[in-house]
Amino acid sequence: DAMVIQNPRYQVTQFGKPVTLSCSQTLNHNVMYWYQQKSSQAPKLLFHYYDKDFNNEADTPDNFQSRRPNTSFCFLDIRSPGLGDAAMYLCATSRDGQFQGNQPQHFGDGTRLSIL
């Protein structure tokens, strides 16, 4: 089945040690999103790519960056993780169109990041 795949499901890193989370999709969607979700909270959008155009949310820390080398893959880089960055990170995709807003987002199962 076409889907959004996130690897790994669980990631442990050390305080201050760079970490990269990956996302791939077989849906051929133009738009890819990264969300941070902390316990018992709604997902918080960090940034998204519309094709190759990067759109950063105003309150996303500089510590978080992203790369999208091609349509299928997108990476989340955390340059110097702090304890407050421990969370579930969700990748999502959607199909573009004239009325993009009515296209649902398709989510991966997430990567749970722990910081030691």
Add this chain to the structure above:
Amino acid sequence: GDSVTQMEGPVTLSEEAFLTINCTYTATGYPSLFWYVQYPGEGLQLLLKATKADDKGSNKGFEATYRKETTSFHLEKGSVQVSDSAVYFCALSENGANSKLTFGKGITLSVRP
């Protein structure tokens, strides 16, 4: 700006009980409305959606009707099952390029046998 308000939780029901989860929204434009469900340890899954007033979205026995006059999109199910235990998020998205989802806080539903 846009916002979504969900009723406070958590909600605990017995199997086969009737479910209503309230959701109201504020939007500058004419948004599309969604319900997403998140099972433990998983990502979000689209449960249903509605893109214009009076549309009814339905899936797996769940229903929600887009009520523009009351700016609401309440989720209902006539008979819940233990397998419906999850977190439910109401969300909206404005139409247009680069639109983004605005989520409510989510509500945890627990269904006991």
